[in-house]
Amino acid sequence: MSRAEQPSRRPEQPSRRTVLAAAVAAAVVSGAVPAAADPAGPADTDGAPTGQVDYHAWTTYADWCRGTAQGTRAVAGSRPGLAIGTALGSLDYPDPHTGRTSTWEYATWTSPVHRLSVPATETIASWNAHTPAGTWIQVELRGTYSDGTVTPWYVMGRWAAGDQDIKRTSVDDQTDGRSTIWTDTFAIDDATTGLRLASYRLRLTLYRKPGTKLTPIVWRLGAMGSDVPDRFTVPASTPGPARELTVPRYSQEIHVGQYPEYDNGGEAWCSPTSSQMIIEYWGGRLTPEQVAWVDPAYADPQVDNAARFTYDHQYKGCGNWPFNAAYAATYKDLQGVVTRLGSLTDLETLIAAGIPAITSQSFLGSELTGAGYGTAGHLMTVIGFTADGDVIANDPNSPSDPAVRRVYDRREFENIWLRTKRYNAAGKVSSGTGGVCYLYFPADPTAAQREALAAVGVR
Template sequence: MSRAEQPSRRIVLAAAVAAAVPGSAGPALAADITADAKAPAPVATPTVDNRAWTSYADWRSGAAQGTRALAGARPGLVIATAAGTRDYTDPHTGERATWEYATWTSPVHRLTVPATEAIASWNAHTPGGTWLQIELEGTYSDGTATPWYVLGRWAAGDQDMRRTSVDGQSDGKSSVWTDTFAIDDPATGLRLTSYRLRLTLHRKPGTKLTPTVWRAGAMGSDVPDRFTVPASTPGLDRELTVPRYSQEIHIGQYPEYDNGGEAWCSPTSSQMIVEYWGGRLTPEQLAWVDPAYADPQVCHAARFTFDYQYDGCGNWPFNAAYAATFKDLQGVVTRLGSLTDLETLIAAGIPAITSQSFLKEELTGAGYGTAGHLMTVIGFTAEGDVIANDPNSPSNEAVRRVYKRREWENIWLRTKRYNAEGKVVSGTGGICYLYFPARPTPRRRAALAAVGVL
């Protein structure tokens, strides 16, 4: 699990409004959450807006300074001619270097759902000697503008620079918490109504190297405050065959990457789905791992999702970007609205990585509580219960779990919960990673479109 029962960086997103939640007498435990007819009817109001730039026409839009659109089976963005040079001192190594750069700024996207939060996703190839930065600038509902916020400095490798989030970004109205843009006080009614993204591609001076960006976008959301969610009706009996990996067998291995396997739920889950889609690492790529360690690919995933500022492997977009380093895969961070959405994906053969937090007694059979944990949903039983590959398991064989539908959907979809001390803290509100082929089949494309990811 991810830093089990330790304060999550996302808890602060709810802190400003937690005290305003009425009627909070104590924890809503699993026994209090039933799937009876008294549950309120689902609300149809959209809560999520996804926009991604992926096509040749997309890359030809916006404003380019030194970049050009690349046509082909998988269109992308590359450096054509450097727009200038910049000096960058890596905060994690202290090394200072000069880089050539070129930029691309997207057209303004007006959100269909004025947002309290926004999370970017990008898919790119960054050969040695290159890296990229992604930023967001937006407009608030009061007509004022945000600063340009850095949402990530990223490279697939870790030799030229250390991939990193950037702390300390705020303008008094919004802040960036590792990988998430968030309105500081949603209770005021302030929202993000539009945004544009800026990509800055870097390379070593005097070379022809270039990153190639295939996908860049963001998910804006305004999920209502809720301790419980309406019960969904089971509609699928299917299980996908997804590799099973335990994070727990890696405890103590490479503690420089988020304290070893104890906190590797995110990269372990990512590696499961990467391999489900056929992604494989070569012996050369794994040569750095101690040969005495089982499942060296999990160690590799931890190293190459690691955020040196957050000091962890749980940066959501970094995991999606890692998945997209494998041939013909895409990775996206989004929010889903129900287990029905997950059933739509599973029916089309698309597993999902979900983020949730819960007390031990809120999820029957888990055997632990957590302030933030990732697991892989691979199917549903005939009764509608959730089949998950839970990396917080003592062995690979024990990874497959079946969790009660009503309990599981509530801990995943709620935005408010009580921690072990009885304090109101945040829930993830349906966050998930989706990894899928660069050219999905019509059925998979339809499923992705149905859950708002195009």
């Protein structure tokens, strides 16, 4: 493994845990997962793309009105959202990362059923929200398998933009013996059986300090379901138009040793460093007051800030995919989603519309010419394509900010990003991400940007 990132959140071998996690039941008892009603409701199927990936989201006022609200209310405006109206009640949450138990008021919203156009082996939820101090949110997923049986309510994340009220966290040890949550990813335990996730609902629980009028506001809630076949290689795409976007360059390596409590400092900060590059490309900036906690001797303090506020206290790393997308959306007028793309042609479509992307891949040092390292998992920012179709990437695993811009061979890059299987340095079969990608874009995209996003299944 290189210094670039933690290894894959999923095990290298296909074995899966098969015991129902006590943590699920314990969370219900503790009140962390309120025993709210579980209505089936109508199904949402509009806008689902065909192929190997189905990303679907609830973002409009009509969307929030279609869900089942228990104490929540839809908020109209230029950026419609969901907020607490009248809290259902209060509960105690014992934060496993602080040892403190605090009382919170809560309200819930349950989405309509979304029937996947692509019955899925994996599903990843992502969200955009404003959580002022004294508030936080929880996102859960419950699905129906292709054989008609249902999953438990799985916690996909407990999240706040800050870290003073709760410690944002994924939840380990969630499984029913047929599917498992691996940090931020729902996965069928044995896809060779043919079992798939046919549909799902998402449930939001909004929390606030009792006796206040505080509320989180959730602007986007969605999930990407996919069934990407096992593959060591992928077909080559035909190069498209050349374009390079002017994206800030930040190195994670200049932060090595800084704030080791956030996953050993900069050597593992490829995800937040990549996120910060694109956030600033779209104009996102922090005030001096927001980075005043960072040692003034450190360059690029905004990268340290991104690491702190994407850090998953259970995963013990900054590489939680939805937490990065949610962090990006804390900046004014930005949205963030986690999805999968199918080829470099998809990336070219986005680049042509001015939208850079963050890709997740793993590879041996010999598999990506010019990288100079190998990794079990690394994020980098794709900012363009050369006239020959090669990939121009801002690779944060570089010795300095100026050295971040790299040009990588098209065929090599496409294969290491899109494959689901690979051989690691020990010659054993390991996993690949199958095209995982973060997309950050304006809350009010241009017509060309909307068209490009729709072309890759994001609306």
